[in-house]
Amino acid sequence: MPRYLPRLLVRLVLTVFVVASAVFFGVRMVPGGPATALLGADASPVDIAAVNEKLGLEEPLIVQYGRFLGQLATGSLGNSLVSDRPVTASIMAVLPHTLELAIAGMAIGMVGGVLLGVFTAAYRNRAPDYIGRVLSLTLLSFPSYYIGVLLIFLVALRVGLPTSGAAPLSDPLQNLSQLILPALALGIVGTAYVARVTRGLMLEVLDEDHVRTARAKGISEFRVLIRHALQPASLPIASLGGLFFIVLIGDAVLIETVFARPGLGTLMVDAMLARDYTMVQGAVIVVAAVIVVVNSLLEIVYRLIDPRIRVK
């Protein structure tokens, strides 16, 4: 087992603990308490008492907190206030849809962005560079849900791709047909963003002495670009990927709504509208955990990319 794995695990546990605690106390700091927030300001005292009992809110805060953490440690996020079914079951049912959307969006953003960034850097200050830069700036000024709407009108309706829903992975064709447009909507803005950052990093590395050495060796310019510029630049690009993923998870919520796609985003929106606060709380905790896991995985990628970290 790699030595850094325990550290990553500790980080995961700590982050989930902090996020969960913040959510726990945040909810209880609402004026009038969660019951008022749930039922509205003009709710009857009887109803409020009933909700308080159901949530265990009449007990001392420290007891509630202890029970909450105990539950969390066993992997339980409590039951839905609306359906009374376990929150984890509802989340697990839709989590794969969100994960595949986020991963596909991230893949499009990173691959497209790195390609465009390397291309524009290779043509620094020449026509392809200007075109690429104007294109990415234009794309950056669109929010992703707007691109989603455009894709529905301009592509889905003409090509006949479905504009809503999601299919399980066991039906790959249907799954892909419902994934492609939302993933594009997520990925396109990312492409523009990653392209700009990649271009900047590439230009920086291309000015370094070791690139001149590589050129003086007489190797192909393609090799110079990939092995001697992109590879040293890929560490900051990968860490950008970690940040990008956090933004992407947030965007996924909107995109799922635009494409009426089941997932954490739609689940959270529905739960908020229904004031199902255990569900919201559970979803927030799961999102935090996903973000930590993804960033931890990226850290493993860094080690593969950069020997200066690997050797330490």
Place this chain on the structure above:
Amino acid sequence: MTELARPAARPAAMPASDVFLQVRNLTTVFDTARGTVAAVTDVSYDVRAGETVGIVGESGSGKSVSAMSMLGLIPQPPGRIVSGEVLVGGREIIGMGRRELRAVRGVDVSMIFQDPMTSLNPVHTVGAQIVEAILGHVRRPSRAVRRQARQRAVELLEAVGVSAPHERVHQYPHQLSGGMRQRVMIAMAMSNNPRLLIADEPTTALDVTIQAQIMRILREVQQSTGISIVLITHDMGLIAQMAHRVVVMYAGRVVESGAVEDVFLRPRHPYTLGLLRSFPSNAPAGRRQRMLPIPGLPPDPAALPPGCSFAPRCSLWAERQRCTDEPPTLRPADTDEHLSACHFWSEVGPIHAEGEVDVSSH
């Protein structure tokens, strides 16, 4: 020391009189925000097979730009080679296609640079970087060729005095000292048995003892392979130790060139005289030479003075009209081999009556 040249390689040395590199009227400019600036103007010199030519001059005099122009390594834009010829082994380099140029780089002409700390790729092992220099010139290398290249990387490292080369090939640049890295650079530069090595201030970033080691390695490499070396430096002492001939540059132009003995004993340009007077002598301890820096600063290449660029700093000028009216050209002084770009070259005096500069070391 292991032989650097492989047995089956091309003949180790051409006849000593054969000119391998000819630079003719090379002019390189940069298009900057302040307009077009000439970094190198009308530079000409020859390098013969097996000899070392030193290029000296203050910072900004165009030494690096002239060397990089020879391999097409000037960033374009902003750089531009406006005119001139560079003949490598009789073949014109300027205007060559990308692919042809690539076949010259690292194969006929190699280059090493000032700062070995930054001149190697930090994310690849030194072995991989040497292997790349070899395989970069092989189309679809077979397994056997790859294995040979790896083997050769180890041999090359051994030849430049890297201890435990079998382990070193697997190390990254940050695991090596500056001196070791410069050895790696030399090994890499020698990997395709080039005929010319351009060393751009190869020891400026290293401390004095390491500097001596690197110079010794360069000399050994030259002896075992017959390679020509262009040694770019600020250090007149290094020129005296290493070079057969010297090219002195000022403000992008060659102001004097000739055999080291001639130029050092009887400089024919006041700038060369100034350089010789301004460097700490290697005279015996106790007989300390006065250091006389050249007054003033090198001119801004975007605003060169009219006539002779050196006139404002010149000890001989004495407000003579000719110096500010007529740009001097490089012409024979004393002998056909000793060239000077000074109207009044015959007035340039010797360095010192005693002549502390030691040129007898080679």
